[in-house]
Amino acid sequence: MACPYSVLISGDIKDRLTKKDDCLKLLLFLSTELQALQILQKKKHKNSQLDKNSEICQEVQAVCDALGVPKSNTSDIPLLLSQVESKVKDILSKVQKNHVGKPLLKVDLSSEQAEKLERINDALSCEYECRRRMLMKRLDVTVQSFGWSDRAKAKTDNIARIYQPKRYALSPKTTVTLAHLLAAREDLSKIIRTSSGISREKTACAINKK
Incomplete structure (x- = not known):
């Protein structure tokens, strides 16, 4: 504490409170x-009580819903996270020891390292957003080319009704964050070739046969 009264912090400690004014x-x-201190504590508590419509609160509520945590009317984030932690521990206690797998990242990140990774992720996100926009544009052009024939022109409405809902569901923005890195397991480092049997089973169709 930075006391502004020099008489209280200097001189012999036995003589500092001998006067009534001191x-x-x-x-x-x-x-x-x-x-x-009371004001700071109130502000801290107020900050933990977020608007239920806020992005953070919605994300935490989505986690609660996924884990089956009973719904709560509170918007106290620390309390909700505590309930999530308890639920996760309860679930993990009922599965095999190696069910979740070992983390891909085995070291704790410092704040400086986390900031650097955030910047790297932002740069990659911008790059991938550009690529996704290009691929989506190519998709639009390809689908439009299907309508050039006389047969397709008669079915323009049908094509649009089927295609547009799926098209508008696509977003050029990535949803990958630093949290995905922290949650990644070792199996994510196993690269499976696109020509492997497992991959071909999922991509084979009437047009793209084995």
């Missing part, structure tokens, strides 16, 4: 410090 100064200083 005692009052000490009481004034301590009372203002207490008031400041």
